[in-house]
Amino acid sequence: MFEALTEKLQRTFKNLRGQGKLSEEHLRGALAQIREALLEADVNVEVADTLLARIGEKALGQEVLLQLSPDQQVVKIVRDELTALLGQPARPNFASRPPSVWLLVGLQGSGKTTTAGKLARWLGRNGHRPLVVSTDVYRPAAREQLVQVARAAGVRCFAAEGLQQPLEIARAALREARLSASDVVLVDTAGRLHIDDALMDELAQLKRELQPAEILFIADAMIGQDAVRSASEFHRRLGLTGVVLTKLDGDARGGAALSIGKVTGAPIKFIGVGEKYDALEPFYPDRIVSRILGMGDVLTLIEKAEQAVDQKKAAELERKLRRDEFTLEDFRDQLRQLRKMGPLEQLVGLLPKVGPLAQLPRDAQVDEQRLKRVEAIINSMTPEERADHTLIDGRRRRRIARGSGTSVQEVNQLLRQYAEMRRLIRQMGKAGAASKLRRLGLGKLTG
Amino acid sequence: MLSLFGKPDASLLERLKESVRRTRSELSERVGSLLAGGRKLDPQWLAELEKALLSADLGVRTTREILDRVREKADRQALNSPEQLKAELQAQLLSIFEALEASPDGQPQPPQVVFVVGVNGTGKTTTIGKLAHRLRQQGRTVLLAAADTFRAAAIEQLEIWAQRTQAEIIRQKPGADPAAVVFDALTAARARGSDVVIVDTAGRLHTKSNLMAELEKMKRVAGRLVPGAPHEILLVLDATTGQNGLVQAREFTAHLGVTGLVLTKLDGTAKGGIVVAIVRELGLPIRFVGTGEQADDLVPFDPQTFVHSLFD
Numbered sequence: 001m002f003e004a005l006t007e008k009l010q011r012t013f014k015n016l017r018g019q020g021k022l023s024e025e026h027l028r029g030a031l032a033q034i035r036e037a038l039l040e041a042d043v044n045v046e047v048a049d050t051l052l053a054r055i056g057e058k059a060l061g062q063e064v065l066l067q068l069s070p071d072q073q074v075v076k077i078v079r080d081e082l083t084a085l086l087g088q089p090a091r092p093n094f095a096s097r098p099p100s101v102w103l104l105v106g107l108q109g110s111g112k113t114t115t116a117g118k119l120a121r122w123l124g125r126n127g128h129r130p131l132v133v134s135t136d137v138y139r140p141a142a143r144e145q146l147v148q149v150a151r152a153a154g155v156r157c158f159a160a161e162g163l164q165q166p167l168e169i170a171r172a173a174l175r176e177a178r179l180s181a182s183d184v185v186l187v188d189t190a191g192r193l194h195i196d197d198a199l200m201d202e203l204a205q206l207k208r209e210l211q212p213a214e215i216l217f218i219a220d221a222m223i224g225q226d227a228v229r230s231a232s233e234f235h236r237r238l239g240l241t242g243v244v245l246t247k248l249d250g251d252a253r254g255g256a257a258l259s260i261g262k263v264t265g266a267p268i269k270f271i272g273v274g275e276k277y278d279a280l281e282p283f284y285p286d287r288i289v290s291r292i293l294g295m296g297d298v299l300t301l302i303e304k305a306e307q308a309v310d311q312k313k314a315a316e317l318e319r320k321l322r323r324d325e326f327t328l329e330d331f332r333d334q335l336r337q338l339r340k341m342g343p344l345e346q347l348v349g350l351l352p353k354v355g356p357l358a359q360l361p362r363d364a365q366v367d368e369q370r371l372k373r374v375e376a377i378i379n380s381m382t383p384e385e386r387a388d389h390t391l392i393d394g395r396r397r398r399r400i401a402r403g404s405g406t407s408v409q410e411v412n413q414l415l416r417q418y419a420e421m422r423r424l425i426r427q428m429g430k431a432g433a434a435s436k437l438r439r440l441g442l443g444k445l446t447g
Numbered sequence: 448m449l450s451l452f453g454k455p456d457a458s459l460l461e462r463l464k465e466s467v468r469r470t471r472s473e474l475s476e477r478v479g480s481l482l483a484g485g486r487k488l489d490p491q492w493l494a495e496l497e498k499a500l501l502s503a504d505l506g507v508r509t510t511r512e513i514l515d516r517v518r519e520k521a522d523r524q525a526l527n528s529p530e531q532l533k534a535e536l537q538a539q540l541l542s543i544f545e546a547l548e549a550s551p552d553g554q555p556q557p558p559q560v561v562f563v564v565g566v567n568g569t570g571k572t573t574t575i576g577k578l579a580h581r582l583r584q585q586g587r588t589v590l591l592a593a594a595d596t597f598r599a600a601a602i603e604q605l606e607i608w609a610q611r612t613q614a615e616i617i618r619q620k621p622g623a624d625p626a627a628v629v630f631d632a633l634t635a636a637r638a639r640g641s642d643v644v645i646v647d648t649a650g651r652l653h654t655k656s657n658l659m660a661e662l663e664k665m666k667r668v669a670g671r672l673v674p675g676a677p678h679e680i681l682l683v684l685d686a687t688t689g690q691n692g693l694v695q696a697r698e699f700t701a702h703l704g705v706t707g708l709v710l711t712k713l714d715g716t717a718k719g720g721i722v723v724a725i726v727r728e729l730g731l732p733i734r735f736v737g738t739g740e741q742a743d744d745l746v747p748f749d750p751q752t753f754v755h756s757l758f759d
Contacts, residue, residue, distance in 0.1 A: 036507050042689035045501040108712060109568025109685060113599075138740070140576075140607035145600035148621075152599065193715045220568060224504040224689025226717035247567060250652040252691040275597075 024060060030074050031056055041253030041292045044228045047262045055081050079289050085258055086285035090267035093241060095213040098183035099131075099174065103210065105203055105238065106218035107230055108139075108191030111246035113146050115218050115272060116188040118280035119244075120155035122270075123184050131182035133158040133173035135166035135206070136190035146188055153277040156182065166190075166202055170210055187212070194233035204237055214241050216269065219260055221248045227256040232263040240264050245288075246272035249279070253292050328386040331418055332378040335371055376404040377414050389415055493518060503720035506690050509727060513539050537754055543727050544750030558590070558636040560644045560669055560676035564662060564703065565683035566695055567650030570711035572601060574683050574737055575645050576608030577745035587642040589614040592632030594625040594665065597649040605647050611742060615641065625649070625661060626668045633672040646677070653698035662703055680705050681734060686712045686719035696725045705729075710748070711737035 031052050038048040059077050094100040102119065104112045113134070120130040132150050136142035143159070150157030158176045160169040170187055177185045187210065192199040207215065217231060217240045234240060243260055248271045257268055268283040320326050378386065380403030385391050392400070392415060401408045493514060500510040517535055561578070563571050572595070579589045591609050593616060595601035602618050609616035617632040629646055636644045648665070651658035669676040682705045684692055699705050710719050713736050722733055733748035 039501060039507050040690055042691070045498055107687065107715070109570055111568055139573075139604070141600040141604035144603050145598075148599035193712075195716060220685075220687070222566070222685075222689060222691040222695075223687050224692075224717070224721065225502050226504070226687050226715070227689075229716045230687070247652065249654070250566070250691065251654050251694060252689075256689070 027056060027059055027074075030059075034074075034078055037293060038255060038258075041255030041294075042222075042224050042227070042259075043255035043292065044225050044259040044262075047228065047259050050262075051081060051085070051258075075293070078293065079286070082258060082289040082292065083285045086261050086288065087265075087267050089282060089284055090242065090269055092269055093213045094184070095211075099177040100184045100214070101174070101187060101210040101212040102184060102214040102216060103187045103189065103203075103206060103212040103238075104216050104218055104244075105189050105234060105240075106191060107193065107220075110191065110218045110220045110223075111272060112191060112218045113142070113149055113188050114275075115216075115244050115246060115270075115280070116146060116186050117149035117153035117155065117277050118272060119270070120150065120186055121153045121277045122280050123186075124155055128184050129156075129180075129182045130184045130186055131156050131158055131173065131177045131180065132186045132188065133160060133169060134188040135169050136188060137164055137166060137169075138190045142190065149277075156180070167205060167209055170206055174210065185210075194230040194237075200233075200237050207238055212241075214269075215239065216241070217243045217260070217264070217266065219243055219245055219256060221245050221254040221256065221271075222250065222252040223256045225259075227259045228263045231260040235264040235266065240266040242266050242269040244268070244270045244272065245283070249273045249275075253294070254288055255292050257288050258292065326422060328378050328381065328389055328418060329383075331421070332375060332386075335375055335378075373404070373406055373410065374414055377401075377406055377411055380404040389418060500720070503718035504689055504692075505720040506693065506724045509724045540723065541750060541754045543723060544754065547726065547730055547732050555675050555678050557640070557642045558633070558644045558673060558676075559642065559678045560633065560636075560646065560673055561679040561681060562646045562648065562662075562666065562669070562677040562703075563681050563683060563709075564648050564699055564705070565650060566652050567598075569650065569683045569685040569688075570737060571595075571650060571683045572604050572608070572647055573740065574681075574709050574711060574735070574745065575605065575647050576612065577737065577742055578645055578735075579608060579612040579614045580742040581745060582643055583612050583614060588640070590632060590636045590639070590641040590644045591616045592628055592644060592646040593618040594628040594632075595647045595649040596621055596623045596625055596628065601647070601649065615639070626665045629665045629668050630672065633669060633676065637673070653695050653702075659698070659702045666703060679707060679734075681707050681709050682731070683709045683711055684719075684722065684725075685717075686710050687715065687717040688719075688721060690721065692721035693724050693728065696729055696731065700729055700731070705731060707732050707734040709733075709735045709737065709745075714738045714744070 034055065035048055035052055038051070039045060043051075055074075055077055058081070059074055062073065062077075092102075104116055104119075106112050113136075116132050116134075120132050123130040132146060132155060134143040134146035136146075147157050147159055158173045160172050163169045163172060166189070173185055173187070176182075187206070189203060189206070190199065192203075194200065215238050217234055219227065219231065223230075231240075231243075243257075243264070243266050245254060245257055245268055248254060260266075261268065268285075268288075271281050271283050271288075273279045273281055320330060377400060380400045381392070385396065385400075392411075397408050397411045397415075401411050404411075496517075497510055497514055500513065501507070505513075513536070516539055517532065520535060563575050563578075565571050575591065579591060582589050589612070591605055591614050593602045593605045595605070596619065599621075602621060606616055606618070608614070615635075617628065617635050619628050619631065625648065632644055632646065635641075646665070646669070648662060649658075651662070653659065666677060666680075680703050682696060682699050684695065688695070696705065696708070708722060708725065708731050710722055710733055713719055725731060726733065733750075735745050736748050738744045738746060
C-alpha cells in the first residue's frame with residue numbers, strides 16, 4: 001500500500017539533475033511527499049512538521065551535486081535528520097552496586113511481560129544473573145504469565161507467593177536477589193493508561209523505593225499519533241531512561257519511534273522482532289529510519305546474509321559458476337544457506353520495495369515447505385546424478401520421486417528449473433554471477 | 448447480528464459518550480477554536496482542521512478526502528458559517544458509518560459461535576470476559592473455548608473470566624492444537640445446549656502466513672460441527688493503533704472474513720480514528736467499544752453517538 005518515498009521523489013525531481021541549486025519550488029513538492037510518507041508511517045503530525053521545517057531549511061539552496069541525483073540528495077538529508085533525532089545506539093545501564101533494577105512500564109498490551117522474558121534471556125547470555133518479578137496484581141493471571149514466560153525463557157522468576165502489594169512484592173524481590181546473588185532484577189509492571197493518576201503514582205512510588213538503573217518504556221511499534229501523549233506523560237512522571245519497541249516483526253513502519261524519541265529524548269535500547277525469547281535485538285537508528293521511509297532494512301539483511309553464508313563456500317561457488325560446474329549439489333547448498341538466514345517471509349519483509357524488488361507482491365509468501373521438498377528431492381539422488389543431471393532418465397525420476405515422497409512432476413519441475421538456471425548463468429557471463437544468482441533464486445521461490 | 452448481544456440502551460450510550468469524551472474534547476477544541484473567531488474558510492483554517500483529523504489517526508488519505516469535500520463546498524459558497532462546516536463534517540463522517548448495510552436480524556440455531564481474533568496485545572481475552580459478562584446478564588448460557596494455547600497463562604486468564612462470569616470453559620494443555628480445542632468446545636456446546644460459544648485465539652501478526660492458516664483451519668473445523676459457524680468473527684483493534692490498523696483489518700478479512708470490529712482502550716487519549724478508514728474501505732461494522740478493565744466496560748458502538756460526540 002505504501003509507495004516507497006524514493007520512487008515518489010524520483011518523479012518529483014525528474015529532469016532536475018544538473019540544474020544548479022535546489023529551489024524552493026522544487027522542494028515544496030518533495031516536502032509534501034516526505035510529510036505524507038512520515039504520516040503514513042505514524043510519525044506524529046507535530047513532530048513531522050517540525051522535522052520538515054528543518055529539512056526544508058537544510059535542503060534549500062544546496063548545490064545539486066553531480067554524483068547524487070536530487071532525490072537521493074533530499075533523501076540523504078531526511079535520513080540524516082531522522083537518524084539524528086533518534087540519537088546514537090545506547091547501551092543499557094547498570095547500578096554501580098548490584099542488584100540493578102530495571103523497571104518495565106507501558107500501556108496495556110504493549111508487550112511488557114514477553115519483553116521481560118526476552119531481556120532476562122539477553123542478560124543471561126551476556127554474563128548476568130537476572131531475576132524477573134511481576135508486580136501486576138490487577139490483570140487476571142498476569143503473574144502466572146510471567147512465571148510461565150520465565151520457565152520457557154529459562155530464567156529465574158520470583159513468584160512472591162502470598163504478597164498482594166506491588167511495593168511489597170518489589171521489596172521482597174530485591175531481598176531475594178541479594179540472597180541469590182542475582183545482579184539484575186527485572187520488574188514487570190501492570191499495563192496502565194498514562195492518565196490513570198492512581199496507577200501512575202504507584203509507578204512513581206516503585207521508582208522511589210527501587211532506585212532503578214533503567215526505566216524502560218515498552219512501546220508497540222504499531223502505535224499511532226497518541227504515542228506522543230502516552231510517552232511524554234510516562235516520561236514526565238518517571239523520567240524514562242530507555243525505550244523498547246516491540247512487534248517490529250510485523251509490517252508497521254514504526255514511525256512512533258520518532259515521536260517517542262522526540263518527546264522523551266530517551267534512546268531506544270532494544271527492539272522485539274518475534275515471538276521467541278531470543279527475538280530481541282539491539283537498536284540501530286539508521287535501520288529504523290530506512291524502514292520508516294520505506295527503503296527496507298537492507299543493512300539487517302546484509303548482516304543476516306553474512307552470518308549465514310560461509311565465505312569459503314561462497315568463493316567456491318563463484319569459481320564453479322565461472323567454470324560452468326554448478327551442480328545440483330551446489331544448488332542444494334544454496335538452498336540450505338538460504339534457509340539458515342531465518343524464516344524466509346521475514347527476509348522478504350526486509351527487502352526494500354524499490355526497483356526490481358517493487359514487483360514482489362506486498363504479501364509475498366515464501367513457501368518454506370516447497371524448499372524442504374526440493375531439498376528432499378536432491379537428497380534422494382545419487383552423487384553421480386547430482387554431479388550430472390543429464391543422467392536422470394524416466395526410471396531414475398520415478399525412483400527419486402518415491403524416495404523423496406514427492407511426485408515425478410515435482411522432480412521434473414526441479415530439473416527444469418535447474419537447467420534454466422544453468423542456462424541463465426551461462427548467459428550472464430562471468431562477472432557478478434553469484435549475486436545475480438542469489439537474486440534469481442529468491443525471485444523464483446516467491447509469489 | 449448485533450442482536451446477538453442485544454440493543455444498546457440509553458445508559459450505555461451515555462457511557463459510550465463518556466468514553467469518547469476525550470476524543471471529542473480534543474477534536475471539538477480544535478474545531479471550536481477554528482469556529483470561535485468567525486473566520487472565513489482560508490487555507491490556514493483548513494490546515495488546522497487537517498491537523499486535527501490527522502492527530503486522531505484518520506490517516507492521510509481519509510483526511511484528504513474528507514477535506515476535499517469540505518473544500519469543494521466552500522468553493523461553491525455552500526459553507527459560509529461555522530455551523531455549516533460542523534454539520535458538514537458530521538455528515539461526512541456519519542455517511543461513512545451509515546453506508547454499512549444493516550445486518551440480518553435473524554437468530555441462527557444455537558450454539559452461536561463467535562471467534563475473537565487480532566494482533567498481539569489488543570485485548571482479546573479481556574474483551575471475551577466482558578462479552579461473556581454481557582451475555583450472562585441477558586440470561587444466555589456461554590461456553591468459552593480457550594484456543595489461545597500459545598501465549599503463557601492465556602488459558603488461566605480466560606479461566607478467571609469464566610469463573611467471574613459463570614461461563615463454562617473448555618480447555619486443553621498449553622501448546623495443544625487450537626483447532627482441536629474448537630472441536631471439543633463445539634462438541635460440548637452441542638451436548639450441553641449452550642447458547643453462545645466464544646473462541647479465544649492467540650494474538651498473531653497478520654503477516655505470519657502460517658498463523659493465519661491456523662485460524663482458517665479453526666474456522667473450517669467450526670463450520671463442520673455447527674452449520675454456519677463461526678457466525679461472528681470479531682477483530683479486536685486497539686484504539687492506540689495507527690495506520691497499521693487498516694492493514695490488519697484488510698489481512699484478517701482476506702483470510703477469515705471478519706464480520707465486525709471491537710475497538711478497545713478508548714478510555715485513554717487515543718482516538719481510534721483508523722476505524723473511519725477501515726469502515727470506509729472494508730465496510731466492517733464496529734460492534735463494541737472497550738472503555739476500561741471492568742467486566743461491564745464494554746458498550747455497543749453507535750455511529751450517531753460516536754460522530755456527534757466528536758463535535759459536541
